Amino acid sequence: MRVLVHVEHDAGAVTDTAFELLAIARSLGGEVEALVMGAEPEPLAGQLGGADRVVAVADSALEAYLPDAHGAALQTAIRERSPDLVLLSYGTVGLDIAPPAAHACGLPLVCHAVALRLEESVLAVCSQIYGGKLVANSLVPLPAIAMAMPGAARAEDGRLDGVPPVESMVVPASGAAGIRRVETLQPETCGVDLTQAERIVCVGRAIGGADKLAPAEDLARLLDAEIAGSRPVIDAGWLPKARQVGKSGATVKPRLYFMAGVSGAPEHLEGMSDSELIVALNTDESAPIFAKAHFGAVCDMFDVLPRLAARLKDS
Amino acid sequence: MKIAVILRLTADLTEELELTQDGRDIDREWIGLVLNEFDDQALEQAILLKEATGAEVTVLAIDGEGVERMLRTALARGADAVHRIPADESPLSSRALTPLYAAAVREVGADLVLAGVLATDDLHGELAPYLAAELGWPQASAVSDVRIDNGDALVRQEYSAGRAARLALPLPAVIGLQTASRPPRYVVGSRLRDLLKVEVPEMAVDATPAATGIAPATLALPDHGAGAEMIEGTGEEIAERLHAILAERGLA
Numbered sequence A: 001m002r003v004l005v006h007v008e009h010d011a012g013a014v015t016d017t018a019f020e021l022l023a024i025a026r027s028l029g030g031e032v033e034a035l036v037m038g039a040e041p042e043p044l045a046g047q048l049g050g051a052d053r054v055v056a057v058a059d060s061a062l063e064a065y066l067p068d069a070h071g072a073a074l075q076t077a078i079r080e081r082s083p084d085l086v087l088l089s090y091g092t093v094g095l096d097i098a099p100p101a102a103h104a105c106g107l108p109l110v111c112h113a114v115a116l117r118l119e120e121s122v123l124a125v126c127s128q129i130y131g132g133k134l135v136a137n138s139l140v141p142l143p144a145i146a147m148a149m150p151g152a153a154r155a156e157d158g159r160l161d162g163v164p165p166v167e168s169m170v171v172p173a174s175g176a177a178g179i180r181r182v183e184t185l186q187p188e189t190c191g192v193d194l195t196q197a198e199r200i201v202c203v204g205r206a207i208g209g210a211d212k213l214a215p216a217e218d219l220a221r222l223l224d225a226e227i228a229g230s231r232p233v234i235d236a237g238w239l240p241k242a243r244q245v246g247k248s249g250a251t252v253k254p255r256l257y258f259m260a261g262v263s264g265a266p267e268h269l270e271g272m273s274d275s276e277l278i279v280a281l282n283t284d285e286s287a288p289i290f291a292k293a294h295f296g297a298v299c300d301m302f303d304v305l306p307r308l309a310a311r312l313k314d315s
Numbered sequence B: 001m002k003i004a005v006i007l008r009l010t011a012d013l014t015e016e017l018e019l020t021q022d023g024r025d026i027d028r029e030w031i032g033l034v035l036n037e038f039d040d041q042a043l044e045q046a047i048l049l050k051e052a053t054g055a056e057v058t059v060l061a062i063d064g065e066g067v068e069r070m071l072r073t074a075l076a077r078g079a080d081a082v083h084r085i086p087a088d089e090s091p092l093s094s095r096a097l098t099p100l101y102a103a104a105v106r107e108v109g110a111d112l113v114l115a116g117v118l119a120t121d122d123l124h125g126e127l128a129p130y131l132a133a134e135l136g137w138p139q140a141s142a143v144s145d146v147r148i149d150n151g152d153a154l155v156r157q158e159y160s161a162g163r164a165a166r167l168a169l170p171l172p173a174v175i176g177l178q179t180a181s182r183p184p185r186y187v188v189g190s191r192l193r194d195l196l197k198v199e200v201p202e203m204a205v206d207a208t209p210a211a212t213g214i215a216p217a218t219l220a221l222p223d224h225g226a227g228a229e230m231i232e233g234t235g236e237e238i239a240e241r242l243h244a245i246l247a248e249r250g251l252a
């Protein structure tokens, strides 16, 4: 069994999700190869003690992420290393480059994996689908590609000491489809930093409009909390981008995370599941958030929020 | 310029999901089906591009229950043409359906394809990157803005922690859309009523589903472990208990 792990890195640091993949690869037994791409990826080997070998693709075209260049490099690596399993993390990069690799190399691909186990020569994969409302159990013949959910393993288990040997790999320049990076954009801040907040009141799509925020804002004021939103709330323009929690927003760890009308999709949980106390209000008793929250209530938030605010005001 | 948009119906996730007897699928007879939210964004982006550049927008969907109604709504929102693509077995994963969509995109003669970044049941990978691979076109997913500039699609691709980049993809290209440049518009009821009798044409394509290499999965309800401690009662009782929980922890 040989596992090829696609390693993402940012500003010279291997990402937590890459360490999680290394942890998964190690748990399967066998050899672990870490695939690292970039302008000068070799020094990253110093962080990759979780791998038995580093396969480094050094190319100036790979300095900043580009879907076509990075995708082509992955395909070359799969062809040259012929691993039994390729692991990527569910994120923009994985979404872009895993399916074309499966297509080009004729491999099965299974996504949203939260648990992977080897059963003789077959990979038993448990995936989270329908926004976390169901799981899907697949038996995947090898060789194959799997895309794992962030949080599927503990990053610490993949972050090991040691410097594995590095093998260089050269990628033909012809693989790219001409995508260019025009500009790198920094996060908008607008004066809020949710990552520092001790208390957060987060509203979901069910809030229904910027004009309906008052009950949640009242509660936030009374709790001395920052107001935040799930992605649909930000996309609709009801709250600014700096107030988004989740995969493409902030990762927070407050003492209190009070959420109303948020379903608890995996992309939202990714940003808040380490909060100390999670309280969730939702009208749907089967909402996935009730699996993660510490306290929950099946109720209409427009009924309960003002009542709670009134009690806080009185006390 | 011609834009093709792909729309899919998916389970309404604000309802409880039930499984079929064999556990291979959700019970589609009982659950509500809604337009995949990211496909909704893709449609809006296409209409915005039509308004900005005069592009022609064609909407494609694999045929099935509720699809005709969904496509009529797309017409009401400003699409120029809509087509139902017949498929023998449904539902199939996006990977399996890719050759059908690719054939339809070629038939339309599209320069740009917009699809939602994902559907929550895409166990074997997402549609946009598969479609691009099948067509041999560039692709970018998790995109939240698309403009057309000198033969390029200029997109904003999002990464984690609010970081993003502006990428230029030479056309023809496929985009996996997350969020349109503006929130999807509402359709006026009267406009929809006008279209009630419009015939939605079929587009038969000469293509067969691709193999995924994986036998169908068995679905199950997740094991929630302990889960949340649930607070029962009237609104007032819930508020009272919540207040006590916060006060006990020095948060109120």
Ligand SMILES: Cc1cc2nc3c(=O)[nH]c(=O)nc-3n(C[C@H](O)[C@H](O)[C@H](O)COP(=O)(O)OP(=O)(O)OC[C@H]3O[C@@H](n4cnc5c(N)ncnc54)[C@H](O)[C@@H]3O)c2cc1C
Pocket: A091, A092, A203, A204, A205, A206, A229, A230, A231, A232, A233, A244, A245, A246, A247, A248, A249, A250, A260, A261, A262, A263, A264, A265, A266, A267, A268, A271, A281, A282, A283, A284, A287, A299, A300, A301, A302, B013, B014, B117, B118, B142, B178
């Ligand atoms: C690549 C990618 C990145 C993403 N990044 C993020 C991210 O950073 N952050 C994020 O949040 N999402 C993100 N998402 C989106 C994510 O998949 C979900 O779509 C989103 O989190 C859903 O938001 P929601 O819970 O507010 O809405 P919904 O899922 O629509 O949930 C609304 C909930 O409100 C409940 N409700 C309805 N009425 C009431 C009422 N009166 N009182 C109480 N409850 C009520 C419903 O039962 C439902 O559970 C991302 C998706 C992708 C594909």
Ligand SMILES: Nc1ncnc2c1ncn2[C@@H]1O[C@H](COP(=O)(O)O)[C@@H](O)[C@H]1O
Pocket: A007, A008, A009, A010, A011, A015, A036, A037, A038, A039, A062, A063, A064, A065, A091, A093, A184, B159, B160, B163, B164, B165
């Ligand atoms: N050379 C690289 N190899 C793999 N992943 C990368 C590389 N550079 C950036 N990334 C990832 O690509 C995404 C975009 O990064 P950035 O270009 O820094 O905004 C992030 O998720 C990074 O982790």
